[in-house]
Amino acid sequence: MDEWVERALARFPNVPALFGWLGLDRRGHWLIQGERISHARIVETIARNYGVDDHGRWFFQNGPQRGYIALEYTPLIASVQADDTLMAHTGRAIESVSALYLDEDSTAVLDTPDGAALVQGADLAWVLDRLRADDSDKEIDDQALSNALAVPSGTQTDLTLVVGNDRLPVYRCDRADIPATLGFVQAPEPRDGENSN
Template sequence: MDDIVRQAMAKWPNVPHCYGWLGLDARGNWYMRDDRTQAAGPFPVAKGSLLRHEKLVEFIHRNYERDDAGQWFFQNGPQRVYVELEATPFVWRIGGERQVTAHTGRAPQTVRECLVDEAGRVYLDTDIGLGIVHTLDVEAAADAIEQGAWVPREVAAAQLPERYRFVTSPAALRVRAQA
């Protein structure tokens, strides 16, 4: 987390959390979701505006974390902005020698498990969390599987959030908790 963010949190400790305004799609793209977009439907049905500002995206990546309840958020100064996830908290890119890197630029130390769901999507569970393999890198994952480096295990996509302790929609969870 950036030092400037820590300082803002200390200076303004009681800023309300923000829900529904930021989404992460299954390709690692961030979307800003204004009131009109949120009213049009849940993420990813209504995605919003693709964030293209490089410095803003880098700032989000550096300050992207998980709370104790499995909700992923971006710490924006003193405000915690919870993220709506299309698939998983991380989107993996696979480079040469099976080097795995998250959409945030973080690289896990180990791949603990390879999973394939009923639609053929590939996931990797790592020491930093679960992520879906980017669609452009499924061939690299298939090569790793064929070479015996990763042994896939079948999984139902609907079971992933509970099994790997992450929340796909903190906004929906909040609404249910308030009901």
């Protein structure tokens, strides 16, 4: 968080939280009342002061006020960089991944220490190039992917995702189950006793 945010929090610790105004779409664009925020300095400020509370609700800490973010899908959006590394929409590197989740539409979500990260549609080739069946070192075929997508939600598939020297588990998980499975809230609401606007 920015230093000015921490100073404001210390000075005004009980400012009511804001719900229902801010959002994040599945392309990594910040939204205010459904409209894309395009001003570069505002986008950068939100990204630097973006975090998650103990209940899995993601927010932008705007000085002393916390603005909770409605998520179209996941709290982070991952893109593949020119050097083949992953970057979150916030500009932070995604340095490790523990698993891959595939939803019913073949959408790929990475489980990372920083939060669930949706792989941008244009970068799905990065995932497909790294999927392996069983202990094979060969890329999977369409049938292996279809078989993985056919298993019930919550099931570990026969596929693995190769990232560096690691072979990571691949799970099938319905989109509706992803938030609970990966520990985040898509539509944050005030909790009992919380001060909010």
